[in-house]
Structure formats: C-alpha cells, structure tokens
Amino acid sequence: EVQLVESGGDLVQPGGSLRLSCTASGFTFSSYWMSWARQAPGKGLEWVANIKQDGSEKYYVDSVKGRFTISRDNAENSLSLQMDSLRAEDTAVYHCVADRRSVTAKYWGQGTLVTVSP
Amino acid sequence: QSALTQPASVSGSPGQSITISCTGTSSDVGGYNYVAWYQQHPGKAPKLMIYDVTNRPSGVSNRFTGSKSGNTASLTISGLQAEDEADYYCSSYTGRRTLVFGGGTKVTVL
Numbered sequence: 001e002v003q004l005v006e007s008g009g010d011l012v013q014p015g016g017s018l019r020l021s022c023t024a025s026g027f028t029f030s031s032y033w034m035s036w037a038r039q040a041p042g043k044g045l046e047w048v049a050n051i052k053q054d055g056s057e058k059y060y061v062d063s064v065k066g067r068f069t070i071s072r073d074n075a076e077n078s079l080s081l082q083m084d085s086l087r088a089e090d091t092a093v094y095h096c097v098a099d100r101r102s103v104t105a106k107y108w109g110q111g112t113l114v115t116v117s118p
Numbered sequence: 119q120s121a122l123t124q125p126a127s128v129s130g131s132p133g134q135s136i137t138i139s140c141t142g143t144s145s146d147v148g149g150y151n152y153v154a155w156y157q158q159h160p161g162k163a164p165k166l167m168i169y170d171v172t173n174r175p176s177g178v179s180n181r182f183t184g185s186k187s188g189n190t191a192s193l194t195i196s197g198l199q200a201e202d203e204a205d206y207y208c209s210s211y212t213g214r215r216t217l218v219f220g221g222g223t224k225v226t227v228l
Contacts, residue, residue, distance in 0.1 A: 037219075044121065044222040045156070045164065045207050050215060059215045095163060103152040103211040106175070108163040 002026040002107045004096040009112030016086050020112060022079040022096030030054075030074040033102045036081050038092035039111070048094070049081065050102055059102075063089075086116045122147065122208055122220035129226040135196040138223045140208035141189060146218055148189035152211035155184060155193045158222075159204045167206075168193060195225070203227045 008020040020036070035050035049060045049070040058070050069082040079096055093111035100106070123141040130136040140147065140155075147153055153171045156164040166175055168184035171191065181202075183194045191210070195202055208220040 035217075045209075045219040046121075047209070047217040047219060050217075052215075057215065061216070102215045103150070103217070104154045104166065104169045105156070105164070105209065105217065106166050106169070108165070110163050 002098070004098060004107060004109030006094060006096050006109045006112035009094065009114045011115045011117065012086055013118055014087060014116055016116070017082070017084045018086065018114060020081040020083065020094055020114070022109060024077045024079065024096075024098065027098065027107070029077040029098075032098045032100055034070075034072055034079045035097040035099070035105060036070060036079075037095045037097050037105065037108075038090075038114075039095070040089075040092040043092075046092075047105075050097075051079070052102075083114070086114075088116050090114060091116045120218070122210060122218055124206075124208060124220040124223045126221075127224045127226065129228055130195075130198045131228045132198055132200065134198050135194060136198060136225065138193045138195075138206055138208075138225070140191040140193070140210075140220045142191075142210055142218070143189055146210040146212045147186065147191050149213070150211045151186070153184065153186055153191040154209045155182070156207045156209070157202075157204050158207065164207065198227055200227050 003025045036048040067085045095111040096109040097105045098107040155168040158164045
C-alpha cells in the first residue's frame with residue numbers, strides 16, 4: 001500500500017522559515033516524480049513544486065520561486081520542502097504527491113498544516 | 119499560471135448524470151492530453167479519478183468518464199450516488215514540468 005506521510009507543519013511568524021518532510025513507502029520512491037501541492041483553508045488545490053526522480057530537475061510555481069526549495073533523499077525515501085520568507089498567503093495544508101510522470105498527481109498524502117501569522 | 123475555471127457547484131439527484139467543466143487555454147488544457155480529475159471528501163486527501171483526459175486508474179468506477187474539446191475538459195458522473203458527494207478538481211499539464219489546478223467544484227447529491 002502506498003503511503004505518504006507529511007510532517008513539520010507549524011505556526012510560524014511572517015518572514016520565518018519552516019521545513020516540511022514527507023516519508024514514502026509502498027512504492028519505488030526513486031522511480032517517481034515527487035511534488036508538493038497546497039490547499040489554503042476552504043480553498044482549492046495549488047501545485048507548488050516538483051522534483052525529478054534523480055533530483056536533477058526542480059520546478060516551482062511563480063509565487064514561491066526564490067523562497068521555497070524542494071529536495072529529496074532516495075536512500076531514505078524522503079522528500080523535503082524548505083520554506084523561507086514565509087507570508088500569510090502561504091498558510092495552507094501542504095500535501096506530498098507522487099507520480100511516475102510530471103503530468104499528473106497519482107498518490108497523495110493527508111497533508112500537514114502550515115499557518116503563517118503574527 | 120492562472121487556475122483553470124470550474125463551476126463552483128453542481129448538483130443532481132441519485133441516479134442522474136452530471137457534468138463538470140474545466141476551462142483553460144491553448145497553453146494548458148488545449149495544448150496537451152494531460153488533463154486529470156481528482157475527488158476530495160472533507161478532511162481527506164485528493165484521489166485521482168481520471169488521467170490523460172479519459173483514462174481511469176484501477177479501482178475507479180466506470181461511472182466516471184472524462185472528455186475534452188478544445189480548451190475545455192469535462193468530467194461526467196453517471197448514475198449519481200450519495201458517496202459521490204465531494205469536491206472535484208481538474209488539473210492540466212502546462213509544459214515546463216508544471217501543473218495547474220482548477221478552482222474546484224462542489225458536487226451535491228440531492
């Protein structure tokens with residue numbers, strides 16, 4: 001059974017930093033594109049960033065470029081999202097997502113809540 | 119990277135069919151056959167229901183059907199059931215290894 005378990009969500013002040021983690025199991029992690037998607041409270045889904053199987057390619061939505069960094073450790077079956085210079089509009093549940101291709105989002109984790117507030 | 123346009127809500131009675139639209143541009147929906155649909159029940163993770171416009175993952179009911187014409191994709195749910203009540207999101211590949219989602223549609227079973 002595929003499992004994606006996120007952690008690291010917290011309450012943080014504007015301008016602060018946070019690091020999210022995702023632990024994967026039940027599939028060959030190194031064969032999958034990994035992504036982060038987020039959902040603000042009561043709002044829709046937003047794709048945030050993704051990383052290629054070997055980590056050689058990374059892509060970001062414009063609103064987080066220069067502030068967020070996605071990374072992965074295939075030996076540990078883990079995905080991370082380093083979030084700096086956080087803003088109120090970054091408040092959301094952040095989901096870890098896995099797919100063999102970069103064109104869909106097949107497996108989703110339950111998410112971890114990030115709240116950016118004074 | 120503007121969000122794809124979906125109706126805020128769609129409703130139907132049990133047994134009926136409903137269709138949810140997802141409108142983008144020639145740079146996303148119209149440019150690639152990589153439209154997907156997701157179902158999300160409250161407090162749960164999204165679940166992939168349709169990929170590559172028309173394909174269903176293993177285990178997804180054949181009551182769910184996807185299609186596309188030009189810059190608009192559609193999801194049809196036939197034989198509507200109470201368990202289908204949920205939020206539905208479309209997504210499209212935009213090129214450059216990025217995705218864009220729709221704003222979501224709340225489906226209500228009357």
